[in-house]
């Protein structure tokens with residue numbers, strides 16, 4: 001069963017990406033609901049629950065093309081496993097921009113990488129800044145499924161139907177200028193609490209640090225001044241701290257006033273250095289430790305080791321090239337600068353000890369979330385190990401030995417973030433599966449690949465009869481989404 005979304009100016013017309021990339025950035029113009037009936041290998045009977053993935057599903061509003069990977073309309077994919085079969089469902093988040101695209105040919109707001117004509121006035125003063133496209137992260141906490149975007153509040157979705165229920169402001173606590181709830185919350189498995197942050201630019205650049213208790217009640221832990229570093233994407237969590245790694249990404253005011261997109265105005269200023277900021281979970285002043293300038297987007301786990309704090313992240317070689325390639329994603333996605341998993345130990349004395357964990361290029365670091373806040377041995381990444389430059393493999397890094405295993409998934413494939421699912425709730429670390437959405441360029445379709453996390457051996461491939469555009473992040477829950485949930489109809493969705 002499927003349903004069309006608005007007509008696309010480019011679907012089925014011309015190739016829009018570089019040849020090796022197939023049509024990975026072609027829009028998905030259907031919302032589907034079906035049982036996956038083509039499975040290679042054997043679906044593990046113990047794999048029970050629901051995988052949610054999120055990313056842009058189309059980079060257009062009406063007939064207007066958007067010009068940055070981050071600007072596309074958020075779309076959630078749902079893979080449901082009941083122990084016998086697997087089902088697939090996808091839905092666009094009914095954001096303001098998505099609804100505009102249903103009825104209009106042009107966006108009303110700029111994107112983070114797509115400017116409206118009319119300069120600064122049109123984009124920021126009258127335009128109100130970039131549209132919340134709900135395309136970056138997805139979290140299931142306190143029985144709420146949230147589609148996340150780092151510049152604004154979450155959109156709440158029905159975890160069964162994926163119907164958009166509306167903007168979620170945590171009972172009015174995300175309001176006024178305090179609306180941002182970023183796309184990379186972290187959970188403490190011991191307490192059930194979720195920690196996140198939001199950037200706040202008034203009156204001065206700062207980070208609002210949020211704690212959401214296990215019942216879903218949000219409160220602000222701290223407000224941390226960012227000095228002159230106003231952009232940050234991710235945060236890590238230990239038992240004692242929220243750990244920020246603030247690279248010197250600074251807005252160039254002159255570029256912003258020219259009406260350029262927000263992301264075009266960010267400059268990496270290495271002379272300013274990187275700051276590790278440790279925000280106590282129980283309040284109290286943040287601790288700041290200076291370091292040479294880094295370039296990163298995502299962190300992995302963090303933990304306390306005696307009096308030291310340890311945080312892992314994926315370090316990129318070059319910010320300018322990364323920024324350029326993300327804005328020219330349709331043709332340059334395979335040109336991304338190299339990246340590798342690194343470990344940073346912040347000592348009690350204020351030193352920072354840097355250790356490479358792997359030399360292989362990868363991104364989207366993942367680990368067994370049951371190890372969050374505590375030492376973890378294994379990190380899993382989408383790898384870029386082949387000659388094409390594409391994400392064509394899954395990497396598994398043994399943080400203790402320095403060994404990296406590689407599972408290549410074929411040439412001209414695009415491997416998404418691998419999510420670890422433990423075999424049982426109390427299985428050992430690494431005893432479980434890795435779930436990754438893989439795009440097959442030659443066939444212009446996607447599949448969900450299931451690997452044994454212990455040796456990266458392929459166990460099953462669940463073939464979809466269509467493609468999924470390259471997405472960002474996901475989450476897994478043991479809750480099985482209701483297969484009988486009716487398909488939402490756009491006419492029932494709140495319009496505001």
Ligand SMILES: [Fe+2]
Pocket residue numbers: 136183184233298472473
């Ligand atoms: Fe991210």
